[in-house]
Amino acid sequence: MFGLDKKHTNLLLLVLALVILAPFLLNPFPEGSGMAQFNAGYPDLMQRFVIFGIFAIGFNILFGLTGYLSFGHAAFLGVGSYAAMWMMKLLTMNIIPAIAVSVVVAGLFALLVGWISLRRSGIYFSILTLAFAQMSYALAYSVLTPITGGETGLQPKLQDPRILDGELAVGASPKANLFGLEMGASFEWSVGSWLFTFNVGYYVAAIAMLFAFYMAIRIFNSPFGMMLRAIKSNQQRLNYTGLNARPYTLAAFVVSGMYAGLAGGLMVAMDTQVGAERMFWTASGEVVLMTILGGAGTLIGPVLGAGMIKYMENIMSKINSTILHEWFAFLPDGLENFVVTLIYPFIGKGWNLTLGLIFMLVVIFLPGGLVEGGQRIAKLFKRKKPSSDTPDGKTTPAE
Amino acid sequence: MEAIILQILNGLDKGSAYALIALGLTLIFGTLGVVNFAHGALFMIGAFCAVTLSRILQLSRTVIDDTQTDFLGNPLKVEVPYLHDMFGPATGDAIIDWAVPISILFAIPVMIAIGVIMERGLIKHFYSRPHADQILVTFGLAIVLQEVIKFYFGANPIPTPAPDVFRGSFDFGAAFGFDANSIIYPYWRLVYFGFAALIIGAVFAFLQFTTFGMVVRAGMADRETVQLLGIDIDKRFTLMFGLAAAVAGLAGVMYTPINSPNYHMGMDFLVLSFVVVVVGGMGSLPGAVLAGFLLGILESFASMREVLEFLPGINQIIIYLVAIIILLTRPRGLMGRKGVMED
Numbered sequence: 133m134f135g136l137d138k139k140h141t142n143l144l145l146l147v148l149a150l151v152i153l154a155p156f157l158l159n160p161f162p163e164g165s166g167m168a169q170f171n172a173g174y175p176d177l178m179q180r181f182v183i184f185g186i187f188a189i190g191f192n193i194l195f196g197l198t199g200y201l202s203f204g205h206a207a208f209l210g211v212g213s214y215a216a217m218w219m220m221k222l223l224t225m226n227i228i229p230a231i232a233v234s235v236v237v238a239g240l241f242a243l244l245v246g247w248i249s250l251r252r253s254g255i256y257f258s259i260l261t262l263a264f265a266q267m268s269y270a271l272a273y274s275v276l277t278p279i280t281g282g283e284t285g286l287q288p289k290l291q292d293p294r295i296l297d298g299e300l301a302v303g304a305s306p307k308a309n310l311f312g313l314e315m316g317a318s319f320e321w322s323v324g325s326w327l328f329t330f331n332v333g334y335y336v337a338a339i340a341m342l343f344a345f346y347m348a349i350r351i352f353n354s355p356f357g358m359m360l361r362a363i364k365s366n367q368q369r370l371n372y373t374g375l376n377a378r379p380y381t382l383a384a385f386v387v388s389g390m391y392a393g394l395a396g397g398l399m400v401a402m403d404t405q406v407g408a409e410r411m412f413w414t415a416s417g418e419v420v421l422m423t424i425l426g427g428a429g430t431l432i433g434p435v436l437g438a439g440m441i442k443y444m445e446n447i448m449s450k451i452n453s454t455i456l457h458e459w460f461a462f463l464p465d466g467l468e469n470f471v472v473t474l475i476y477p478f479i480g481k482g483w484n485l486t487l488g489l490i491f492m493l494v495v496i497f498l499p500g501g502l503v504e505g506g507q508r509i510a511k512l513f514k515r516k517k518p519s520s521d522t523p524d525g526k527t528t529p530a531e
Numbered sequence: 532m533e534a535i536i537l538q539i540l541n542g543l544d545k546g547s548a549y550a551l552i553a554l555g556l557t558l559i560f561g562t563l564g565v566v567n568f569a570h571g572a573l574f575m576i577g578a579f580c581a582v583t584l585s586r587i588l589q590l591s592r593t594v595i596d597d598t599q600t601d602f603l604g605n606p607l608k609v610e611v612p613y614l615h616d617m618f619g620p621a622t623g624d625a626i627i628d629w630a631v632p633i634s635i636l637f638a639i640p641v642m643i644a645i646g647v648i649m650e651r652g653l654i655k656h657f658y659s660r661p662h663a664d665q666i667l668v669t670f671g672l673a674i675v676l677q678e679v680i681k682f683y684f685g686a687n688p689i690p691t692p693a694p695d696v697f698r699g700s701f702d703f704g705a706a707f708g709f710d711a712n713s714i715i716y717p718y719w720r721l722v723y724f725g726f727a728a729l730i731i732g733a734v735f736a737f738l739q740f741t742t743f744g745m746v747v748r749a750g751m752a753d754r755e756t757v758q759l760l761g762i763d764i765d766k767r768f769t770l771m772f773g774l775a776a777a778v779a780g781l782a783g784v785m786y787t788p789i790n791s792p793n794y795h796m797g798m799d800f801l802v803l804s805f806v807v808v809v810v811g812g813m814g815s816l817p818g819a820v821l822a823g824f825l826l827g828i829l830e831s832f833a834s835m836r837e838v839l840e841f842l843p844g845i846n847q848i849i850i851y852l853v854a855i856i857i858l859l860t861r862p863r864g865l866m867g868r869k870g871v872m873e874d
Contacts, residue, residue, distance in 0.1 A: 201663045252858060255566050255662055259809045260858060262802060263851035270851075275844030413802060417670065424667055477682050485682065488674030495668045496656070 140349050143431065147345055151338045154178055155328045162325035166458070169450055175318055175331030177446050179402045181439045182334070182341040183395050188422040188434030189341075189348050190391020194384050195420075196429035197357060199364035200250070203258045203416050204265030207245070208389040210272065210411030212238035212396030214279070217286045217406050224296035225288065225306050227315065227336070231397035238393020239386050246385035250378060253367070265416055272408040285407030308401050310336060315401055333402045340398055341435075344391060349431060351387070360384050421491055427501030436502050441487065448483040533704065533713040538831045540703070544720040544789060546827020547727030548574075551782035552804040553811060553819035554731060555775035561751045561814045562768045565654055566662055568669040571801025572676040573776045576645065577783025578792035579680055580638040582689050585630035588614060629694045631787055638784045639777050646776025650769045673798065681794040688791035693719040697788075719788050726785050730778060731820055737774075738816075747771055751814075806854040812867025822865055826850050 136144065150157065159173030172178070191205050212234035219230040249260040272280040280286065288306040300306060308315045315333035322328070351357045362370050363377045370377050400406055409415070418441070426437025456472045456479070463471060478486045498505050552574055559567045591612040599607040614623035626633065653672065657665045692698070701721060703714035738744035750757045750764040757764050783792070790796065807826055811818030832838065834846040845852075857864060 199661075199663065201666065248855065248859065252862065255666070255813070256809060256858060256862075258666065259805055260855060263806060263854050266802060267848045267851045270847035271844060274847050414798075420667070420670075477679075482678060482682055485675060485678035488671050488678060492668055492671035492675065495664060495671060496653075499660075499664065 134346065136349060136353075140353070140431075144342075144346060144349065147432070147435070148342060151182065151342060154181070154334075154338075155330055159326060159328055163327050164325060169455070170447055172443055172447060173329060175329055175334050176403075177442065178331065178334045179337050179398075180442045180446075182337045183398045183402070184419070184422065184438035184442055185435040186337075186341050186344045186398070187392055187395035187419050188426065188438040189344050190388040190395070191419045192388075192423050192428060192430075192434040193348060193351060193360075193391065194388040195423060196434075197352070197360035197364060198381050198384050200253065200381060200385070201258050201420070202249075202261040202385075202388075203413065203420065204245070204261035204263070205388070205392050205419050206411050206413070206415035207265035207268040208238040208242050208392035209396040209399075209415070210268065210406070210408065211241045212393030213400050213406040213410055214272075214286070214396075215393070216397040216400040217288075217404070218279075220288050220294075220306075220308065220400065220404065221286070221292040222295065224294055225308055226296070227308055227310055227397075227401040230308075230401060231340070231394065234397030234400070235390050235393045238396065239390040242386045242389020242392075243382070246382050246389070250381050250385060262413060262416070265411060265413055269408055269411040269413070272411060280408060281406075282408070285405055287405045306404075308333075308404050337398050337402065340394060344394065345431075345435070352431060356380070356383070421487070423501075425491060425494055425501055427503030430501070430503040433501050433503040440502070444483055444487060448479055448486065449481065451479040453480075533709050534835065536703065536709075537714050537716075538835060539828055540714070540716050540720075541834075542828030542831035543724045543824070544827075545830065546824035547724050548782055548786055548800060548823075549804055549807045549827050550820045550823025551727055551730060552779055552800055553807040553823045554734060554816060555779040555782075556804060556808050557811070557814060557816050557819040558734075558771055558775040558778070560808070561816065562747065562771045563650070563654065563658070565657065565665050566669070567654075568666055568801065569649070569673040569676065570669075570775075570779055571797030571799075571804065572673040573642065573645070573779040573797070574783040574786075574800055575680065575792065575794065575797030576676065577638050577642060577780025578691075578787050578796065579684060579783075580641055580780060581631050581634035581784045581787045582684065582691055582792060584634040584637045585627070585691055588612070588627050588630050588633075631691060631693055631784065634784045635781060638780045642777040642780030643773035645780075646773035647769055649776070650772040654772070673801070677794050677797070684794065686794060688793040690791045691787040693722075693788035697722055723785050723789065727782070730781060734774070734778065735816070743767065803850060806850055810854050810857045810864055812864030815864070815866040818864055818866030826853065829853065 134141070134144070155173050155178070157173075158178065159171045161167035161171055172181075187205075187209060191202070194205075195201055215237035216227075216230035216234040219233045220227075223229050245261065245264045249257055249264065252260060273282060276282075290300065290305070292306070294306070297306075310332070313332055315336065316331075318329050318331040320327060320329050359375075359380050363381060367377050396406075396410070399410075422437035422441050423434045424437070425440060426435065427433025453472060453476055456475060457468065460468045460471050476482075478489075494501055498508075500507070552570060555573070556567060556570050559565055559570070589612055591610040593608050594611050595606045596609045597606050599609070601607050612623055612627060614626055617623065618626065649672070653668065654665075657668055697718040700715045700717045702712060703716060704710050704712055707714075738748055746757065746762055746764070747767050750762075750768065754764055783797075786792075803826075804823075807822045808819055810826065811820070811822030829849055830846065833842075833849040838845060861867075
């Protein structure tokens with residue numbers, strides 16, 4: 133289907149089902165129960181799952197396939213966000229032009245950065261991309277304030293021209309919409325004590341994510357994707373064969389920049405504001421974490437990684453010591469306090485510590501990320517070699 | 532003229548910090564071939580060594596002083612540091628006052644221990660893995676170290692003052708025949724620069740004039756041959772990692788009075804230090820030091836009002852801009868060696 137083989141069609145359908153049913157799947161606990169805080173089925177978080185999923189899928193096309201580790205990808209996300217915001221301010225609050233322009237602008241910026249950075253490889257490439265991203269961040273914060281809003285960032289204002297939109301009704305504020313369908317609108321369905329929220333913005337972002345995922349599958353399976361893997365496994369040999377790797381890496385860089393731009397545009401569409409901190413290098417580091425955690429070079433890995441990190445960020449950071457005490461109330465008092473003290477540094481504000489530890493463990497023991505972990509577990513149970521044609525991103529030279 | 536001298540001086544203290552961190556990074560890279568993203572965290576831990584020691588020195592017991600009363604008329608509670616009991620009030624206060632310089636003695640063994648544990652426990656297993664993996668695992672380690680420090684010391688900057696003697700400023704103008712007050716420079720920054728120069732000199736002397744240093748240099752040039760000669764080069768390289776950690780830590784200790792330490796100070800410096808290393812040339816120790824001072828001074832020149840008037844915002848990006856230009860025109864950096872990270 134759609135030019136995919138059976139395995140990938142199934143994968144795409146699986147992701148499709150997960151994405152459509154997410155409001156149910158992420159809300160397994162009834163409202164008001166002790167476990168309700170683990171529910172992730174609220175629009176804001178679900179939107180972030182898919183948007184960062186897109187970002188990570190795009191990063192994976194560069195890092196997973198070519199092995200070029202960019203430490204400045206957030207710059208493209210930021211540039212895309214600013215472009216989308218300006219479309220909303222000048223043209224219309226409809227998200228279509230905003231997202232289209234964000235993709236194009238991010239792609240052009242990636243072309244410029246990539247054209248320069250890809251002259252070098254390895255650590256130099258990482259530093260160059262980092263330098264570009266930090267430059268963009270610093271400029272957005274200081275000199276470019278007329279364009280970027282500096283520290284305050286940008287929001288749509290009442291007095292913006294918006295030449296395609298009609299006059300706003302008195303007292304109405306500009307809201308991002310898709311041909312009149314507001315992104316913030318939600319349909320709530322309550323079944324028993326469960327409350328499911330179906331958000332327009334989430335489904336718009338989800339459609340974009342499915343499209344991005346489909347494109348990624350096509351790229352992975354195309355001759356172009358093959359060429360990128362060849363670059364990762366042995367660039368020198370590629371050069372000796374008479375092939376120039378630069379155009380391919382540059383194309384991969386631009387494509388992944390466009391993915392980041394799409395994610396940036398969607399972020400603005402969901403939450404109409406943008407600030408420079410979106411381009412800070414920690415944001416670039418975050419997408420690296422997501423991709424590695426999920427499994428670089430795999431199709432589903434980056435999405436998993438993005439989902440896991442965003443889930444932890446939102447849910448784990450909400451747990452505090454009172455909740456911990458409730459959980460371990462069944463233990464004798466002394467032991468309860470001891471266990472709570474033991475766990476406390478890892479939750480709440482300390483969730484970054486957990487993230488860092490998990491990340492280190494993954495890099496040390498599971499270089500293939502969660503996907504590799506899943507495969508290993510599956511192998512244990514099946515006692516059978518799994519099909520070897522999965523694109524696991526690891527390539528061995530022919531010798 | 533005064534303005535130029537002032538900017539050079541201003542650049543020196545930041546440049547010193549860049550140079551020290553870059554020196555450590557290059558030591559690790561040159562010996563072990565590892566790109567250490569956790570080096571900024573080591574700088575930060577050094578700074579928190581100073582914080583810890585000054586807190587330990589200020590440990591005190593509470594006594595009720597009947598001769599003084601607070602505003603409610605109750606006897607005042609007075610904190611008496613244990614150091615007063617041990618050395619008497621005058622010496623005790625002096626020790627507390629000099630907490631930051633004393634921390635140097637405390638930080639050296641701590642940092643060497645941390646460095647050696649880090650190398651033996653973690654980095655050792657990554658020699659055969661690709662550079663990307665090394666970057667990633669040390670990046671993860673940096674996050675963990677940061678968060679541990681944040682858990683114990685909180686997220687806010689902790690002011691750690693320099694000794695009283697160094698708190699004023701030195702008037703270069705009056706001393707060197709310019710107008711008085713035209714060039715004013717805090718004493719502590721002079722101390723920092725002097726200290727950095729001392730450390731850098733010591734590291735170079737150690738590598739140049741001791742047998743140990745000679746073996747290490749030989750190992751940097753050709754590890755295999757040194758091993759074939761029956762020298763346990765791994766042990767020496769581990770120690771060099773400890774030394775590099777100590778250099779970063781000392782840079783952090785002495786930086787605390789200039790900038791109150793917080794848990795993410797290391798990361799802020801790390802990004803710039805990597806740029807410094809790349810500009811200086813991967814694996815070149817003199818290059819790292821030179822580039823550190825050069826970029827520090829360049830940054831302070833770029834922040835001059837006259838420059839900002841016709842190139843607004845240049846002070847924010849000058850370092851990155853220089854790095855990009857250098858990398859594209861001199862791919863090996865200013866003093867890079869041939870064959871280091873060429874691919």
